[in-house]
Amino acid sequence: MLLCIGVEKGGAGKSTVCQNLASVRASLGHSVVILDLDGQATSAKWVSRRNEDETLPAVAIERLAPKKGEGNTAALKRQLPALAEQYTDVFIDVGGKDTDLLRLALAACDRTIVPLVPSPADLDTVPDFADVVEAIHTARGERRPVQVILNMTSGSPRMLNEMLEGMGPFHEALPVMKKRIGTRVAFKRAMSEGKGVHELTGRDFDPAAANEIKDLYLEVFGK
Template sequence: METVITVVGGTKGGSGKSTVATNLAILLAAAGLDVLLVDADDQETATDFTNLRESARPGGAGYTCVALTGPAVRTGVQRLAPKYQHVVIDTGGRDTVSQRAALSVCSAYLVPFAPRSFDVWTLDKVSDLVEEARTVNPDLRAFAFINKADPRGNENAEAAELLRSRPALTFIPTGLGSRKAFGAAAASGLGVTELRPQDPKASDEMRALYGYLFDISKTPGRDQVGA
């Protein structure tokens, strides 16, 4: 089976890219898959997280993490991908050479948006990036979802409406709420599903996102990345 390469990106810092990339890598590894996490952000959040995770867990991180930057994101991933079943690439929050290089080799592009106007305003830019990437990577699938959803108010619905309006991206209806467990887990080198005591809502949300993207058995017929 061909390696599934997923890029978590966007042009906004703090939208939750590293949180989502690390949690997806952890869930894929927990499912017994061979996973490479590529840190393509020069802030190296995914690398720092993985180092913490390695020291916090006797069994190690459960996946392999490498840092790549610039055009090497493309060439490095092309070289390493055949050795793994899944590659997850965490990018920085700007339109960089690294992010474009990642987009040129991936199967899927996953973009979290916080439901506030400044974040959603980057949608046009992201939409353009996807269309441009498809000129070299025509099979690229792109997904948008809401991260840090507000517990109340109209902002979630308004953001969802906007995200649904862009034909370049498929809107994933199962987003993540704004929950302390995501930060608490990261601070201990854990995935949110591994945190104890568990936040069941945060865990369910992350599993639903994972299931939407990768778990063919749970949602038959869905247009999935791993299918």
Template sequence: MIVAFLNQKGGVGKTTLALNLAALWADQGRRVTVLDADPQASALDWAQARSQAGLSRAFGVVGLPRETLHQEVPDLARGADHLVIDGPPRVAPLLRSALLAADLVIVPVQPSPLDGWASAEMLRLLDEARLYRPTLRARFVLNRCAARTVIARETQEALAAQDTGALRGTVGQRVLFAQAMACGQTVAELEPDGPAAAEIAAVGAEIEALDR
């Protein structure tokens, strides 16, 4: 399965979700490769921080911020159970290439009106990509949300009402995610029995179920 984490809006947590989910799947015995398609190279920075800390490699991270991504992905995907694409914000040609490369697009959205407006543009790009990839699937996922807030509930309901739909699982706004990213680790490594790891596990299982 080729899973792309995409959103034109920056700061929605694409890289954090991509890396934590990739680590989850790798820990479950899947062969996982992460493609860093963002010119900011945050996933590669995370992998470097991990190496400098002397930690074992959890999975391969490859930098590929090129508009030919969709042409190169099939060869890279042959050796992986899950190929995870960490997509770019606001780089239209790169984003379109990632859309054409993916089997499934996960669109992280924060609970705010601004994110809701940005997701309308993602829906348009998804429709455009389906002209060439009719089988392309997509789901929104609510990320960085405070639990039991009205705006989180309303955003989740609005996303679920879209034709694209939304994952049932959500991911909270937790300092642990930033701490893990800074030191090249994952939330499951820092707090294996904590709520952040549980949220990632639930979202990961839901994504894998979409491929069955």
């Protein structure tokens, strides 16, 4: 599967979602690579820490690597097919703003997960992003799954309800997944150790966080 985890706004936890899904997939025996297109290289740093622990199932990392005279979009068009042949699953960590790279990743992928935080700022990005998604569907001539996962939802129930209500008119382009992810320290701990939350042990293990990622994984992959 080519899976894009993308969003127009930073701070929604896309790298956290990407890393945790990739770690679960790898633990089930799949060959997994993350193509980190984010300038902050958060997932690349996570994989670097992960590779220090040989007991963890391997997750590979790739960064955009334009050849001489080649632009970023041309490089992505070249790299994606090669990665898809080499690995069973390619996770694309992209976003922060609407760019040609984000649009190309959305168009190329089999499925897209869009993390959003229940907040006015994230809700403000929804109309424009819905337009981007619909334009890609039209240009491609088919609809592929694009779903929103609400992340860091442990705050105000009122804010969550307002987010759900505000997203209602955009349900066709950006349907909201049934499961949600809470605001949990375990996600930060796992990122700092190059792990998924299901791989934490002892006092660091948070069963609620692990179950949230398990539920998300099952909704995306089905098994």
